[in-house]
Amino acid sequence: MLMGENPVLFEDLFPFKLPPRFSTEALKHEIRITDTTLRDGQQGWRPFTVEESLKIYELLHELSGPKGVVYSSEIFLYTNKDREIARRIKDLGYDYPKPIAWIRATFNDLKLVWEAKFDEAVILTSVSDYHIYYKLRLDRRRAEEKFLSVIEEALKSGLTVRMTLEDITRSDIYGFVIPFVRKVLRLAEKYGSKVIIKVADTLGVGLPFENAPLPRSIPRIIRALIEDAGVPSSQIEFHGHNDFHLVVANHLAAWLAGASLSNCTLLGIGERAGNCPLEAMALLYIQLKGTTDGMNLKVLPKIKKFFEEIGYYVPEFQPIVGANAFRTKAGIHIDGLMKNPQVYLPYDPNAVLGVPYTIAITPYSGRAGIMYWLTSVFGSNGWISLKNDPRLNKLYEEILEIFKTGRTMPLTDIEMFMLVKKHIPEIVEKYRSRLPAHLRGLVENVRTNNG
Numbered sequence: 001m002l003m004g005e006n007p008v009l010f011e012d013l014f015p016f017k018l019p020p021r022f023s024t025e026a027l028k029h030e031i032r033i034t035d036t037t038l039r040d041g042q043q044g045w046r047p048f049t050v051e052e053s054l055k056i057y058e059l060l061h062e063l064s065g066p067k068g069v070v071y072s073s074e075i076f077l078y079t080n081k082d083r084e085i086a087r088r089i090k091d092l093g094y095d096y097p098k099p100i101a102w103i104r105a106t107f108n109d110l111k112l113v114w115e116a117k118f119d120e121a122v123i124l125t126s127v128s129d130y131h132i133y134y135k136l137r138l139d140r141r142r143a144e145e146k147f148l149s150v151i152e153e154a155l156k157s158g159l160t161v162r163m164t165l166e167d168i169t170r171s172d173i174y175g176f177v178i179p180f181v182r183k184v185l186r187l188a189e190k191y192g193s194k195v196i197i198k199v200a201d202t203l204g205v206g207l208p209f210e211n212a213p214l215p216r217s218i219p220r221i222i223r224a225l226i227e228d229a230g231v232p233s234s235q236i237e238f239h240g241h242n243d244f245h246l247v248v249a250n251h252l253a254a255w256l257a258g259a260s261l262s263n264c265t266l267l268g269i270g271e272r273a274g275n276c277p278l279e280a281m282a283l284l285y286i287q288l289k290g291t292t293d294g295m296n297l298k299v300l301p302k303i304k305k306f307f308e309e310i311g312y313y314v315p316e317f318q319p320i321v322g323a324n325a326f327r328t329k330a331g332i333h334i335d336g337l338m339k340n341p342q343v344y345l346p347y348d349p350n351a352v353l354g355v356p357y358t359i360a361i362t363p364y365s366g367r368a369g370i371m372y373w374l375t376s377v378f379g380s381n382g383w384i385s386l387k388n389d390p391r392l393n394k395l396y397e398e399i400l401e402i403f404k405t406g407r408t409m410p411l412t413d414i415e416m417f418m419l420v421k422k423h424i425p426e427i428v429e430k431y432r433s434r435l436p437a438h439l440r441g442l443v444e445n446v447r448t449n450n451g
Contacts, residue, residue, distance in 0.1 A: 009342075016342055017351045019283045021290050029233040031255050031288065032071040033281050035060055036239070037265040038085070039074035039102045044270035045312065052310055053085045054092075056266065059303050061094045065294030068096035069285060070278070071261070074122055077101050077112040086116050100162065105150045113159065120160040122198065123151060127177050128167035144180055151184055155193040162237065164198040169206040173214050173224055181229040196235045197225060198263065201250060204243030204273060208253035218250045222257035237261035242273040251276045252284055266303055267314060267321065279303075279320045283352075298354035325349075326357040360410035363403045367396050373416055378431040386424070395423040 014020050037056055042048045048056065057073060064070035075089065076082040089099045101121040103109035113121045125147040126132060132143045147163075154161050163184055171177050181197060188195040199221060206218045214220050218238070225231040238254035238261070240247045251262045268277035279300050286292055304314055304321040316324045326349040341348065341357065349355045359365065359372050371386060386392045398419060399411065411419075421428045 014342075014346070016345075016348050018290070018292075019287050019347045019352065022288050027255070027288055029258060029260055031260055031262070031285065033069055033278060033285065034071050034237060034261050034263045035073040035097055035265065035278060036102075036263055036275065037073070037269065037278070039076055040239075040271060040275055041265040041269040044265075044272070044274065047081075048085075050081060050085055050088065054088055055306060057089050057092070057094075057097075057099075059299060059306065060097050060266070061092075063282070063296055063299040063303070064096040065292070065296055066096075067294045068098075069282070069293050069295045070097045072100050072120075073097040074102045075099055077103065077109075077116055083112075083116060086118075090117075105147045107150060107153065110150055110154055113154075114157065119158070120162065121154065122162040122164055123147075123154065124164045124166055125151075125180075126166040127180065128171040130170055131167050140176055144176075144183075147180070148183060148187070151195075152187050152191075155187050155191040155195070158191075158193060160194045160196070161188070162196040162198050164200050164239070166200045167202040168199050168221060169201045169203070169215050169218075171215050173221060174228075178224060178229045181225065181231065185230060194235070196237055196261070197229075197231050198237040198239055198261075199225070199254065199259065201238075201240040201247075204241035204247060206240060206246070206250045208246060208249040218253045219257035222254055222259050226258050233258045234260045237263050239263035240276050241271060242268065242275065247274070247276045248280045248284075251281055255284075255288070267307060267312070267318070269307075269312070277318075277320075283320065297352055300353055301355055320353070326355060328357075328359055361399060361416055362410050363400055365399075367392055370396060370399075374420070374427065377413065377417070378427065389424075391423045395419055398423070 012021065037060070038048065038053055042053075060070055060073055073089075075086050077086060086099065086101070098120070099118070101113045101116060101118040102124075103113060103121055104124045110121075110123075126136060126143070129140070132138055132140055136143055136146075138146065151161055151163060161184075163181075165171070165177060165181075168177060184195055184197075199218075201218065205216060206221075207216045208218055210217065210219045212220070214224075218240075222236060222238070225236055226233060236254075236259040238251055238259045240250045240254075247268070251264070255262060262276065262281045264278035264281050265275040266278050268274040268280075279297075282295060282297060282300075285295070300321055308314060314321055314323075316322050319325055326345070328344065345357055349357055356376070358376060359369055361369050361373060367387060370392060374386075402411070417428070
C-alpha cells in the first residue's frame with residue numbers, strides 16, 4: 001500500500017458482522033419466508049414422527065423471531081398422525097410460523113381442513129398440460145371447473161386459499177394460467193376472502209433471467225401475474241426445486257421481480273434434488289434488507305444438529321451449515337485469516353451464526369496452519385513468535401511424514417494436541433486450562449489410559 005493511501009473496503013456492502021448487503025434500492029415490497037419442511041420436506045426425505053415434527057416446528061418458531069420473518073409452515077392432514085401433529089402444533093399457540101393446511105383440489109380434502117379448524121390452506125391446482133392431460137386425464141376446461149368448484153367452496157367458507165400453480169414453468173401462461181388466476185381473484189373479491197398465488201417450479205426447470213422465454217423465466221412469470229392478472233406482490237409466493245442447481249437463484253429472482261413470499265425447507269430437503277434451503281433465503285433476506293428483523297440465525301446450528309441426530313446427512317460442503325462452510329485447510333488462506341479474518345471470510349460466522357471459523361491440518365496447511373490451530377485451541381494470539389522456532393519446523397516435518405504414508409483425512413484435534421505436547425510441551429502445560437471442553441475431555445481420557 002502506498003504511503004497515505006486508504007484501502008477501499010466497500011464497508012457499506014461488506015459489514016462483516018452481518019452478511020454482505022445488496023443495494024438498498026433492491027426491493028420496493030415486503031418479503032417473508034414460508035416453510036414446507038413438514039410437507040414437501042418429509043415427502044422428499046422420510047416421514048417425521050409426531051415428536052420430530054413438533055421439534056422442527058419449535059425450531060422454526062425460534063428462528064423466525066417476533067416479527068415472523070418465517071411466516072408460515074405447511075402441514076399435511078391425511079393420516080391420524082398428521083392430524084395429531086396439526087392439533088399439537090396449533091395448541092402451542094405460536095403466531096409464527098402460522099400453521100396452514102396443504103390439500104389437493106378435492107371436496108374430501110377440503111373437509112379435512114374444516115374438521116381441523118384451519119383458517120388457511122394450500123390447494124394444489126395443476127396448470128401445465130403435462131399434468132392436466134396426462135396426470136388428471138382431463139382437458140383444460142374440465143380441470144379449471146374442478147379447481148374453481150373447490151376453491152369457491154373454500155373461499156365461501158372464509159378460508160384464505162393459497163392456490164398452488166403446479167408445474168407453472170411448463171404451462172401456457174397467457175393461454176391458461178392468467179385467465180384462470182383472474183377468475184380466482186374475482187371469486188375472492190365476491191366472497192371477501194383472500195387468495196395467495198403460489199408459483200411452483202415443480203421440476204426445477206425455471207430460469208432466473210428476464211430474457212429467458214416463457215414459461216421458464218421466473219421474473220417474467222411473476223411480472224405477468226402482477227401486471228396482467230392483477231395479483232398484488234403481497235399475494236405471490238414462489239416455490240422452487242433444485243434439479244439444475246438454480247433453486248436459490250430462482251427464489252431470489254422471484255423476490256426481486258415482486259413476489260413477497262419464498263417457500264422453502266430447512267436444509268433444502270425435498271422431492272428429488274430438493275427444495276430451496278430456508279437458511280439460504282434467511283441470509284439473502286438480511287442481504288436485501290440490511291437487518292435480521294429479529295431472526296435468530298444462531299438457531300441454524302441447532303437445526304443442523306437435530307437433523308443429524310434423526311439420521312439426515314448434511315453434506316460437508318453445504319453452504320452456511322456444512323462442516324466445511326467456515327473451515328479452511330490451505331496454508332495461504334490460514335495465513336490471511338491470521339492477519340485479518342475478513343481476508344477469507346464473507347462475514348463473521350461467529351457473530352451471525354454463533355459458529356467459529358476453523359482450520360483442518362493437512363500437508364497444505366503449512367506452518368501458518370499450526371500457529372492458527374494453537375491460537376484457536378489455546379486462545380492466545382501470541383503464537384506468531386513460534387514462526388522461526390526450530391521445534392515448529394520439526395512438528396511440521398512430522399505432519400508431512402504422517403501424510404506420506406497415504407493418509408488423506410485431516411489430523412484430528414487430539415492428534416494435533418499430542419504432536420504439540422511432544423514437540424513444544426511447555427505450551428500444553430502452561431495453557432491446558434484454556435482447552436475447549438470437547439478437547440479437554442479427550443485429553444483427560446488419553447492421560448488416564450496412559451496411566
